[in-house]
Amino acid sequence: MVEKGKVIGISYNLKVDNGETGMQQWENVPENAPFLFLAGSDSVFPKFEASLLGKSVGDSFSVFIDFENAYGDYFEERKTIIPKANFKQEGKKNQDMLRVGKVIPMQDEKGNQIKGEITKIDYLGVHMDFNPPLAGYDLSFEGKIISIRDAEPEEISHGHVHGPGGHHH
Numbered sequence: 282m283v284e285k286g287k288v289i290g291i292s293y294n295l296k297v298d299n300g301e302t303g304m305q306q307w308e309n310v311p312e313n314a315p316f317l318f319l320a321g322s323d324s325v326f327p328k329f330e331a332s333l334l335g336k337s338v339g340d341s342f343s344v345f346i347d348f349e350n351a352y353g354d355y356f357e358e359r360k361t362i363i364p365k366a367n368f369k370q371e372g373k374k375n376q377d378m379l380r381v382g383k384v385i386p387m388q389d390e391k392g393n394q395i396k397g398e399i400t401k402i403d404y405l406g407v408h409m410d411f412n413p414p415l416a417g418y419d420l421s422f423e424g425k426i427i428s429i430r431d432a433e434p435e436e437i438s439h440g441h442v443h444g445p446g447g448h449h450h
Contacts, residue, residue, distance in 0.1 A: 283333045285321030288432050288442050291333075291342075292316075293424030297415060304421060315427040322440045326351060329422065336426050344422045355417035362406045379407065387411075 283289055292312040296304040310316045318324045320333075332344045348354065368379055378385060384398045387409075401408035436443050 283320055283336045283426065283429060286432050286437060287320045288317055288428075288430050288436065289320055289333065289426065290315035290317050290428035291424050292427050293342075293422050296421045296423075298419040298421070307415070310424075312425065312427055317428075317442045319432055319436055319440065319442050324441060333426065338426050338429055340426045342422070342424050342426070344420075346420045346422075348417050348419050351418070351420050352413040352416045355412050359411040360400070360409070361411070362408050364406045365402075368407060 291310070292315050293308075293310050294306070295308040295310075297307045298304050320330060326346055328346050328350050329344055333342055336342060365379075379399065379402060381399050381401060384396050387395055387397050389395050395411055397409040397411045398414070399407055400410050433443065
């Protein structure tokens with residue numbers, strides 16, 4: 282059964298409500314490549330995990346999570362323009378990095394890792410959006426429990442699932 286300390290494998294179909302045309306397909310995780318998470322590790326939305334508790338392998342689930350309990354609101358102030366010079370490596374522009382749609386890891390002023398999507402590149406610089414891609418969207422999951430196993434002690438102490446053959450930090 283799905284409970285704290287278990288590694289859960291799920292397949293699912295995620296649709297998002299964009300408010301204009303209704304629910305749109307966003308992501309599909311197939312049964313042959315399930316998403317794995319450690320129950321009780323805060324690695325998925327609390328409302329999502331709560332809806333799975335007590336379920337067994339083969340059980341289906343349907344979960345609706347409003348934006349406030351998912352990625353929160355979309356904030357215009359999380360968009361910024363960064364000078365192109367900041368993206369140079371060894372004095373040269375990094376062409377692979379500078380592409381519209383590319384999500385790249387950055388650091389905020391406190392040194393925290395954040396990811397930003399390049400939305401535009403022009404004479405002003407590199408326009409980036411640091412909102413999560415699904416900020417402001419309500420989420421609807423339809424899926425199935427594919428696997429349940431006991432977590433390894435190392436997975437529990439690290440707070441996440443390790444792949445085959447362990448995990449190396």
